[in-house]
Amino acid sequence: MSxxxxxxxxxxxxxxxxxxxxxxxxxxxxxxxxxxxxxxSLLGMALVLIERKVAARFQSRLGPMRVxxxxxxxxxxDSIKLLIKEDIIPEQADRILFFxxxxxxxxxxxxxxxxxxxxPTLHLVDLxxxxxxxxxxxxxxxxxxxxxGWSSNNKWSLLGAMRAGxxxxxxxxxxxxxxxxxxxxxxxxxxxxVVASQADGWWIWRGHVVTIVAFVVFIIASTAELNRPPFxxxxxxxxxxxxxxxxxxxxxxxxxxxxxxxxxxxASALAxxxxxxxxxxxxxxxxxxxxxxxxxxxxxxxxxxxxAVIIFISMWVRWTFPRLRVDQLxxxxxxxLLPIGIAxxxxxxxxxxSGLYFFPVGN
Amino acid sequence: xxxxxxxxxxxxxxxxxxxxxIEALIASSxxxxxxxxxxxxxxxxxxxxxLYDLLAHLRSEPSLAFNCLLxxxxxxxxxxxxxxxxxVLQSLSTGQRLLVTCPVNRDNASAPTVCxxxxxxxxxxxxxxxxxxxxxxxxxxxxxxxxxDDWRGYPLRKDYQDDFMLTPDExxx
Amino acid sequence: xxxxxxxxxxxxxxxxxxxxxxxxxMARANSLWPLTFGTSCCAIEMMxxxxxxxxxxxxxxxxxxxxxxxxxxxxxxxGTIVKRMAxxxxxxxxxxxxxxxxxxxxxxxxxxxxxxxxxxxTLRGVExxxxxxxxxxGCPPRPEGLFYxxxxxxxxIKSGETLRQPGVRRKPVMSALPPGISMDDIRSEMESLLExxxxxxxxARRRQLGWPSSTNT
Numbered sequence: 001m002s003x004x005x006x007x008x009x010x011x012x013x014x015x016x017x018x019x020x021x022x023x024x025x026x027x028x029x030x031x032x033x034x035x036x037x038x039x040x041s042l043l044g045m046a047l048v049l050i051e052r053k054v055a056a057r058f059q060s061r062l063g064p065m066r067v068x069x070x071x072x073x074x075x076x077x078d079s080i081k082l083l084i085k086e087d088i089i090p091e092q093a094d095r096i097l098f099f100x101x102x103x104x105x106x107x108x109x110x111x112x113x114x115x116x117x118x119x120p121t122l123h124l125v126d127l128x129x130x131x132x133x134x135x136x137x138x139x140x141x142x143x144x145x146x147x148x149g150w151s152s153n154n155k156w157s158l159l160g161a162m163r164a165g166x167x168x169x170x171x172x173x174x175x176x177x178x179x180x181x182x183x184x185x186x187x188x189x190x191x192x193x194v195v196a197s198q199a200d201g202w203w204i205w206r207g208h209v210v211t212i213v214a215f216v217v218f219i220i221a222s223t224a225e226l227n228r229p230p231f232x233x234x235x236x237x238x239x240x241x242x243x244x245x246x247x248x249x250x251x252x253x254x255x256x257x258x259x260x261x262x263x264x265x266x267a268s269a270l271a272x273x274x275x276x277x278x279x280x281x282x283x284x285x286x287x288x289x290x291x292x293x294x295x296x297x298x299x300x301x302x303x304x305x306x307x308a309v310i311i312f313i314s315m316w317v318r319w320t321f322p323r324l325r326v327d328q329l330x331x332x333x334x335x336x337l338l339p340i341g342i343a344x345x346x347x348x349x350x351x352x353x354s355g356l357y358f359f360p361v362g363n
Numbered sequence: 364x365x366x367x368x369x370x371x372x373x374x375x376x377x378x379x380x381x382x383x384x385i386e387a388l389i390a391s392s393x394x395x396x397x398x399x400x401x402x403x404x405x406x407x408x409x410x411x412x413x414l415y416d417l418l419a420h421l422r423s424e425p426s427l428a429f430n431c432l433l434x435x436x437x438x439x440x441x442x443x444x445x446x447x448x449x450x451v452l453q454s455l456s457t458g459q460r461l462l463v464t465c466p467v468n469r470d471n472a473s474a475p476t477v478c479x480x481x482x483x484x485x486x487x488x489x490x491x492x493x494x495x496x497x498x499x500x501x502x503x504x505x506x507x508x509x510x511x512d513d514w515r516g517y518p519l520r521k522d523y524q525d526d527f528m529l530t531p532d533e534x535x536x
Numbered sequence: 537x538x539x540x541x542x543x544x545x546x547x548x549x550x551x552x553x554x555x556x557x558x559x560x561x562m563a564r565a566n567s568l569w570p571l572t573f574g575t576s577c578c579a580i581e582m583m584x585x586x587x588x589x590x591x592x593x594x595x596x597x598x599x600x601x602x603x604x605x606x607x608x609x610x611x612x613x614x615g616t617i618v619k620r621m622a623x624x625x626x627x628x629x630x631x632x633x634x635x636x637x638x639x640x641x642x643x644x645x646x647x648x649x650x651x652x653x654x655x656x657x658t659l660r661g662v663e664x665x666x667x668x669x670x671x672x673x674g675c676p677p678r679p680e681g682l683f684y685x686x687x688x689x690x691x692x693i694k695s696g697e698t699l700r701q702p703g704v705r706r707k708p709v710m711s712a713l714p715p716g717i718s719m720d721d722i723r724s725e726m727e728s729l730l731e732x733x734x735x736x737x738x739x740a741r742r743r744q745l746g747w748p749s750s751t752n753t
Contacts, residue, residue, distance in 0.1 A: 064599075253606070510620070
């Protein structure tokens, strides 16, 4: 259903902008799809390599060094190897679901990827309900995890999948509350308008502490949503062997792996868009020369820089903290993050409605 | 305590002073004697008919309070025709450690279980049964714990041989 | 390289086939994901060698140690294997997705190590349980030794495997020669030894031999 919405919007935009009828539209659509999938693959490969190198540096090691200069093509070797691995399907596994589980994960990721605004023109789909679409589609990703655990016909995988499902839907609540805070300030669900509303300054400092809290909670909640350490108990190696993806080998496992890293990118991109200004440069009111210098740096570079910082923080947290037990994880969400999130939203609403703010805020 | 001059455990008189704990135990009615091989820890020997009573006394007596069974194992002594059961007891409140040895007959080796005193003894006695063949009376679940259930024989006995073992050749002249 | 043949030399094949083989073998060799498996002392050494900063297996692309055998391609058997472990080890090996490789580290996996004699349960070498590609001797082997084994396995994959014969490995046995010695040196030394041995002084030998005895008293 959401895929159909996306295709329709793409088609409308293509037809409107190109005005060349059905064949031009089709061509534009094909280009867009190839661009999305290709960029997702390249991004995934780059992110895996960056993760390994960053992890190595945090642990005083070197990371991959042999494949290509300083190990740059390591992920290429990994991908080729995963493609030509034997595909094992357990005898009692549910074959249809076994096929669908990694596919669902990847589809959810791809759908979330298309709404990310990289620059005013590099924006694949500018839905007028962008934020809501993101929340809906990320809920679709948990289906892949649950189906993976169920279809493996392996009780430990099922346990891991159930834990992941519980964790996911719990942290979805906090995530949505943070999204709501940003939307309240920006006044629109459309992501391009959210970015445009930050032309006078990013929400993280124009939002009076409320957005700082929302940003921090967003980072924590998205780490938990992606099953990244310290919240990766569902795929805890020492406990559940591999959790929901134990029985998947070769390409299917590559799908899960890729989906996790691209989701990390999407969550970071959304945090950058909603709280850090997206492609808006860093400008201070009054410093005209500084502002003009900052404005020379193109939007995509700003966006990439912000996303890179957030991804680096995410990896930093991964290699710093020990894993949370599943009851500690649930307690963190239901007893701390959710009340904080709700209070945040109420305070944000009060600030906006009563006009108690120091910086001029849009409608 | 590491007195190698003591000829046998039944010798009553010794020139060196003993641990007061051992003195007290020997004076009690359990037929306890000093154990010469206990090394740096105080150790006693007790015949198997008094074993359970002695261990119950050691656990329940408030001044002794040996509430932790650190280890339970056995030593095969084919020359004496016995298997020596060894209990390493620790008192968490007084910090005292005690070794209790109890020789049982090698053929038909049998001893009372101490699972009622220390629940951990259940698995430790299963291990001694598995490797030495000592059966424990009234043990709730006496079966092999380390080797497969259909293993024949008791490997840690010194006369154990099977087809898999490789014995080194005698050194040639 | 006189005696051993690489897969290309053994099987021949046209340009496209050999290039495809090369690319696939390079990918497989540079991305060997080990299974987290270890039994005793060699396992600690393996962890220190592969994970710790000084000797770091991540440089060779192998630091992604997967706990699930379905996703691992390298089984580094580190530690003593006893009879009770043997069927479980075989199960792990069977569960790995092909192509799968095995490195046996330490003396226990090669021959039983210090536990050969009088042990009722230690397997004398892990080759009785599953096929091994590379043996790394030592008790325990130095990290450099383990990496030499890994690099030997990489060399075996890169030059010795081909899509046309899946599951067949060609071992680079000639690299076991000590440095500075070639097959020709060995051949010539063997020749001279055989020549020296080929001359027999029959009379001297006859005088050397005592008179035989026909009884056992």
